[in-house]
Amino acid sequence: MKIVIPTIGSRGDVQPFIALAQGLERVGHTVTLMSHPVMRALVESHSVEFAPLGPDIDIGHEAAAIRLRSSNVAVGLVRAMRFAFDVLEQSHEDILAGCREADLVVIPASSAAGKSEAELLDLPNLSVTFTPWAIPWEDPERPLFKRIAYGAIDGLISLITTRPLNRMRRRQ
Numbered sequence: 001m002k003i004v005i006p007t008i009g010s011r012g013d014v015q016p017f018i019a020l021a022q023g024l025e026r027v028g029h030t031v032t033l034m035s036h037p038v039m040r041a042l043v044e045s046h047s048v049e050f051a052p053l054g055p056d057i058d059i060g061h062e063a064a065a066i067r068l069r070s071s072n073v074a075v076g077l078v079r080a081m082r083f084a085f086d087v088l089e090q091s092h093e094d095i096l097a098g099c100r101e102a103d104l105v106v107i108p109a110s111s112a113a114g115k116s117e118a119e120l121l122d123l124p125n126l127s128v129t130f131t132p133w134a135i136p137w138e139d140p141e142r143p144l145f146k147r148i149a150y151g152a153i154d155g156l157i158s159l160i161t162t163r164p165l166n167r168m169r170r171r172q
Contacts, residue, residue: 004102006034006053006095006114008088010060013108014039016130020106021048034098034113051098053113054091059084088113099123 003024005017014035021031025048032049037056044050063080070076096117099105105118109129118125142150 001029001103002101003029003031003104003106004034004051004099004114005031005106005108006091006098006117007108008035008054008059008084008091008113009108010058010063011039011042012060014042017106017108017128018043018046018048020128022046032098032102034095051094053094053098054087057087059087092117096120 003021005021007014007017014033017033021033024031030049032051033043034051034053035043036054036059037052038058040050040052063083066080066083067073067076070079091113095114099114099117099121102121102123105114105123105125107114107118107125107127109127115125115127
């Protein structure tokens, strides 16, 4: 099976998918990890096939600089997320081209890179997260305050991420 994993972000967003790609290759799949050109050396140093997507930038470094220039932590986070979504949008054509021959697209839950492209190409896709907080769960023992706070945070994250993703889908 030919599997494509498009991911944008910092080294921390890319490196876990290198390990996943290696594991998939060990069981006989052909895997291509797509990311910013700046990540080529990292990916290829682990003997994983690499394909470039989007601008040749270190998005982790750029997002950190955006957050540092903001006087308010929340504003900095929103600006960095907007920047990341702009990069994701700029990467669309590269991701689409990279997915054309795939049998499966693995989608990083943190960036949704590849989701729209897999849908456009009618390809099976699988969302993967390495961040436990992103997995929904209900704990009846959790105090009411925590349930309310976590619900508010989830709602805010959804609000921040849903609009840009829907805007991108309308343009495609």
